[in-house]
Amino acid sequence: MLATYHHGTASDGARPLLIAHGLYGSGRNWGVIARNLAKERPIITVDMRNHGASPWTDRHTYPDMAADLSEVIEENGGVADVLGHSMGGKAAMWLALTQPSRVGRLIVADIAPVAYGHSQLPYIHAMRAVDVDTIGSRGDADRQLKDAVPELAIRAFLVQSLDVPEKRWRLNLDTLEADMPDIMDFPDTSDSYDGKVLFLSGGRSDYVQPDHRPRIKALFPKAQFVKIPGAAHWLHAEKPREFEAAVDTWLAA
Secondary structure: OOOEEEEOOOOOOOOOEEEEOOOOOOHHHHHHHHHHHOOOOOEEEEOOOOEOOOOOOOOOOHHHHHHHHHHHHHOOOOOEEEEEEOHHHHHHHHHHHHOHHHEEEEEEEOOOOOOOOOOOHHHHHHHHHOOHHHOOOHHHHHHHHOOOOOOHHHHHHHHOOEEOOOOEEOEOHHHHHHOHHHHHOOOOOOOOOOOEEEEEEEOOOOOOOHHHHHHHHHHOOOEEEEEEOOOOOOHHHHOHHHHHHHHHHHHHO
16 A cells, blocks of 8 residues: 555545655655645545655556555545646556546646656666765755756755665665656557546646647547646646646636
8 A cells, every 4th residue: 555645634525636746756745735735625645656655566557556546545435536747647647547437537747648758767877876875964965966967956856755864765766767668658548538637737848748639638538738837847846836726726617
């Protein structure tokens, strides 16, 4: 069972919103947004497998991740609205396509159901290069990452997965590296999900392209599209209040 974090309480039969984070993230990364969204509905965030406090496994595919999310939903009433960012968005899409009875409504944050040509392996190599035995703070790790990862925001994101007292990463780097081709891909299917879906993208991101829309519409006929101006791929971190407003508005409609 995935590690879960609960925010808010059920009221008037409100359906929970399950949030699935992206690669190298954690449920705790979504704490502030989850607490704010919990004013209207109960929120469940999770650590995906091989991340955070969740079990480490030797597989990291979308069918596996979707099964994990389904198990969490089953333990929390059987049906949930689901919000997934990046890798979590692909897992959420696969859940909706293969177990539609589990998903009330779906929000996909800055990802499409397609294969991507880039790789996230350089970040794994950078994290492996950190001499965790010598660090006394996340700042120490940040300095060791600086040459390989020049972007401050990405370094700040990565070091959140560092357990400084235990001198270890809370990421199963071996499995994530081995299954990176599957993470960057999306399983082939002829199924479709007939529920309501919001594709919420960053205005400066290139992850959801116009030429992805035919594939999106084939799988999700009721898909709607909204962009957050000025945001890139980590739209929830860059424009958190705008992100919350978009999610709240769409769920309330």
